[in-house]
Amino acid sequence: MAARRRTPAKADPAAEHERELLRTMLRIRRFEEACAELYSATKIRGFLHLYVGEEAVATGVMSVLEPDDAVVSTYREHGHALARGVPMDALMAEMFGRQTGCSRGRGGSMHLFHADTRFVGGNAIVGGGLPLAVGLGLADHLAGRPRVTACFFGEGAAAEGEFHESLNLAALWHLPVLFVCENNRYAMGTSLAHEHARTDIALRASSYGMAAWAVDGMDVRAVEESARQAVEAIRHGGGPHFLEVRTYRFRAHSMYDPDRYRPKAEVAEEKTHDPVTALAELMTSEGRLTDRQLATLEKEVAAEIAAAVEHAEQAPLEPVEDLTRFVHSDRTPAEVT
Amino acid sequence: MAARRRTPAKADPAAEHERELLRTMLRIRRFEEACAELYSATKIRGFLHLYVGEEAVATGVMSVLEPDDAVVSTYREHGHALARGVPMDALMAEMFGRQTGCSRGRGGSMHLFHADTRFVGGNAIVGGGLPLAVGLGLADHLAGRPRVTACFFGEGAAAEGEFHESLNLAALWHLPVLFVCENNRYAMGTSLAHEHARTDIALRASSYGMAAWAVDGMDVRAVEESARQAVEAIRHGGGPHFLEVRTYRFRAHSMYDPDRYRPKAEVAEEKTHDPVTALAELMTSEGRLTDRQLATLEKEVAAEIAAAVEHAEQAPLEPVEDLTRFVHSDRTPAEVT
């Protein structure tokens, strides 16, 4: 790109914010790449679903949430957790199945939880998180709290009965829920056109009477702007909102997936819309990011990941004697909130 | 009404057909009334859901089906069964739990089945019949048979996840299914506005990409005309169609229901749109039905019902030794079609 270079304005809060978006996306990208390697090295096991290519979605949406808001996610949730602020150490330790993992090693990649940031997991039943989000919204509604619950799921989940039931409930009861459908055009190997008779998911959502629109999921600023509008409306009593975020996963569905069902050319073409590169290039071209700044960012992220891996390697295992701990509460009901 | 009376034209096939519609509706109405009495007399037990007020729906739709078509119904299915041609004797015997009942006494009011007329039951799980209908349509589609499967369900069922999943499948695979939503505005005691965030069910259905419209369910001729158009289109490869038939049940949800949730005035007002009376009055006023013909019809129907009750009273019980018969097939797979 042959754009003019300007000296980045250090004190420009908008640019500062943009760099934070970039940092978040980079943290996700590099974390996922590290996970893939660690999986091959058999440090991480089970199913592993990476978010590479979809970083702008989590980053844009989380950026507008308040600490008191809640997030409900899926099995492809590393990016959500990172963007939400779950510490990377706790995430990596969880992948390693360690006691210091954010789910004490019991959840693994698909079941990340973090009460401090109201990150209500990591649900590996496709569509299973939607009712939960409705319930969190109901609790806020009944308690009169101006909170928002953001619920992430794929376009494949939109074919499940729970999608329909949950959207209807949320709309019927006017609950403060932000539904974020990450439309990456595939549910495992099944393409959008084989999943849905009508592929316009936002239109479907709006048929329940909630505000719903589609947004370019490869443009983090567009995602953020849409999310901001939606979250503000929800917080001010506007009822549930729905974002269909058009994105693409650059890697296979999971580490098990040989990715046979997508044309190579399609994947290659989509990779030219890389959301991380796109933002970096835009900022650079418009003079809000220098090569040195980017290099520093990369270095900081790499260091954070290296530290997280180091932490995970060293972290203790949960004692086997505690296997059945947490099947029931250690706590009394008064302590449960 | 002060309409001109003409001598009914005996040989007029349209009038003849109209009288058959009237006969079917009357058979249903009187059958249901008899069931209510027999329930009070403890001859019929279990749950009993009557179809009084909704006769025009079953009558109009079944009128345009072919013998080879299939019908999937609910627990409120006496009317569907009668209109489809299931013999009244077999129906009444089933209510009595007798061996000659259409389900050999095992099903009762909620589980009427009749293979000869391809009446595939009587399903008491709300929404449970929709996937079945999709499957029957799939079988016809794969076998290349120009058959239609008509699937009846209430507007309450439209909130269940299976509604969404089934409509999507049928539309995605372009299957020959006629969905008939009997919108009687209540699911037990829950009114339409408490069931659905958006109460336009036909609009929801059309969001799956199938032809869908609403029709006055108190006007049997309108129902029939709509069903005819839909069935013809389906049979000629038009894919699934959806009718939202606006109707009302004149009686409580079931014999257990004290009907506390509806304003008395609403019920009274709706009863002024009685589909049976409406057709009879229209025909009379337009000279296609004489009082004598109507009286004869009533007498014939009464006799048929009396005979059915008499049959049921006399019919044998299934021997208790046969309790576990039909848990598995008596037949070999080759005999199963």
Next chain:
Amino acid sequence: MTATMVKTTYREALREAIREALQRDERVFLMGEDVGAYGGCFGVSLGLLEDFGPERIRDTPLSESAFVGAGIGAAIGGLRPIVEVMTVNFSLLALDQIMNTAASLQHMSGGQYAVPLVIRMTTGAGRQLAAQHSHSLEGWYAHIPGLRIVTPATLEDARGMLWTALEDPDPVLVFEHGSLYNLAGEIAADAGPVDLDHAAVRRPGDDLTLITYGGTLGRTLEAAEELAGAGVSAEVVDLRTLRPLDDATYLGSVTRTHRAVIVDEGWRSGSLSAELSARITEQAFYDLDAPVERVCTEEVPIPYAQHLEEEALPQVRDIVAAAHRTLGEQP
């Protein structure tokens, strides 16, 4: 000083328990199909909508998976929902939420998210409701780690189990047998919460132990009475809580009587009765004077016709016959 007794029914006792919970704790609300305007499909919540309003007596659409899941979410969000699933038959539509979310969340999250949720549902057959409305699946639920399963069989338990269940930080499922709602009798005017940890000996006896719960307690007590007439002293244990099982009570009884008959309305193969039989064998094998007997439902989708349904379900005569078999006698 005897407590003042008042007349009530199982249905009313349940209703008063819900009312009390709504009054005591503003986080409590009731949600389910037709709990409001209709008054509950079996009339349990009749009148509560008028007293507590539609936010706390919340009618739901027909969406079992979503509203049960919403109950879970609301519990995590700080409320104390009582979710009514009309009957256990329809709970299959919500089973994924119950098993994969409600029961698992706490463990999966390493102890971060407890789910203080109560789910009530009707269970059982006996009213000619046929195959799809007659399941007894509480035994299945008792298989799921993370849940507590209770089965009130008496007026006291109908009145007292709910509050204790709401105090449990973890999900509790309450199974109400459909044939019990009209059960009438007297309870103490100040009847309140009861423990959920112990089985109860409903009738003491020495010759054998009859173990049951929920809807079959009545028939089991009848059988014990009939056995008494034949000179056989049967102890009747009401399990009350199916998960976790209170092994001490029924095993204590069997160790003393040396004979056990389990009465369970589930289909025989794979019913809770199998687990009880296995545990008795494992823990009291050398105390047994006869093989454990099971009286269960025939393995058939429950038929509508009265004579067939009756034949399918455990009857007093079946219990009496099984008791005599353990005693090596012809009845």
Next chain:
Amino acid sequence: MTATMVKTTYREALREAIREALQRDERVFLMGEDVGAYGGCFGVSLGLLEDFGPERIRDTPLSESAFVGAGIGAAIGGLRPIVEVMTVNFSLLALDQIMNTAASLQHMSGGQYAVPLVIRMTTGAGRQLAAQHSHSLEGWYAHIPGLRIVTPATLEDARGMLWTALEDPDPVLVFEHGSLYNLAGEIAADAGPVDLDHAAVRRPGDDLTLITYGGTLGRTLEAAEELAGAGVSAEVVDLRTLRPLDDATYLGSVTRTHRAVIVDEGWRSGSLSAELSARITEQAFYDLDAPVERVCTEEVPIPYAQHLEEEALPQVRDIVAAAHRTLGEQP
């Protein structure tokens, strides 16, 4: 004359069975999530789309209830569907259809509608897939009247059970343990349909009977080998079909050995092992020299961490220890 043997895997054997069925009967088709373009989530149907086309190798949306229900409808409509539900974990979403329609339709309709449907699904833990992907619920399904439940544990059964299941006029559920897909070995080149009525003695022995099925057969055989080293001769029975249970085979064995250990990957309370234990007590009580032992999974949502998962699941050492207990020995 010995049959020609060919190398295969459990996965390939399943695939060849599906291929054969598609070739033999044009009413047969395969339907489920990702059976086509993806090749099956565990690669079982890889290549079949290319050979049989998208009408017969039918990818479905994520809609477990609807496509399982559609399978039922298609079966009634004259076809012979093989419906693949990716894993038993997701089958909860279709359980209503399986129980209330597939299993009940024939009886409810007085014999008019049989449902000749085969449903395949993966079951079991052991691959660090955590709580929501590690259920062993085949024991639940074995509770449902009207179903047949089979659990191929060998290459022969993987190759042979499908056709027999398709010939059954009633619904058959096939549970494939996830740890078996890579099982490799040789089978006869002309291996074909096998019976579904009998359990199999996989290793003869005299001192005690080890009863198992599916994914735990391998570890049970290992345990038997280890026991042999300690001078204990263990007979290993593979149940093969969980409903209806072939009582004759395992009871015959127990009657001879007088001791039984059941190995079952289900959570202990309410698992199939309980039913087996109960039946052994009921039918072979006086032949038993020791209480029946059960080796099952700990009652915990399966955790991700390897050491915890391993601790939760039945291991060879647990089986050996249980065997020694029945013999009154310290291992």
